[in-house]
Amino acid sequence: MDPFSKKLFQELEQMQQQTGRMLRSMSISRMMPMESGCWQPPVDIYEAENELYVYVDLAGVDPSQLQVTVDEQHLQISGKRQLPAQQSIACIHQLEIELGEFQRVVVLPSMVNVEAVDSTYTNGILVVTLPKRVKKGKVNIRITPGE
Known part of the structure; x- marks a missing residue:
């Protein structure tokens, strides 16, 4: 060529x-834009047969600054990212990294079992594993006559 x-x-x-x-x-x-002025980290959601996997890009975030909350339909990730202070900066040429408070609320594609949620934080990626809630079988509901 x-x-x-x-x-x-x-x-x-x-x-x-x-x-x-x-x-x-x-x-x-x-x-x-969020009303709070927070930035939102990017999120990927994958679904397997029995669980959901949520990947959150949080490079540079100290794990002690992370809060993860879940209910049956929503996952909320919040925290703060700060870069180490540099004493010798004289000029800034480019700013792309989001800093400060962040929050991301994800609507989950299916109901989850909140008691069995697990998470890991490795190399700047938060992985939240959410087991799907087991669907109950059919339930017969007795109808009582009203007065």
């Missing part, structure tokens, strides 16, 4: 990667 074609393919591949990042970051929930 000639150098021009090779460079063209590299540029196209780079554009494809940037477009994918842009589309992923444009989810409606992340574009809507």
Whole structure:
């Protein structure tokens, strides 16, 4: 392949990667500003037969600054991210990393068993495992005549 074609393919591949990042970051929930002024970390949700897996990108967040709350239909993640202070900064050229308070509320696609929820935080990724609530079988409901 000639150098021009090779460079063209590299540029196209780079554009494809940037477009994918842009589309992923444009989810409606992340574009809507929160009333509290908090930023919202990106979230991926996967569903297996018996559980849900929620992955939250929280690079640089101290685990002691995380709070995770769940009910049968919602998962709420909140906390604070701070970068270490640098004494010798004279000029800022680019700011993209969200800092300060954050909060993300995720509507879960199915009911979960809140007593069996588990989470791990490794390499800046919070993984919350939510077992699905076991559906009850059919229940006959007795009807009593009213007066």
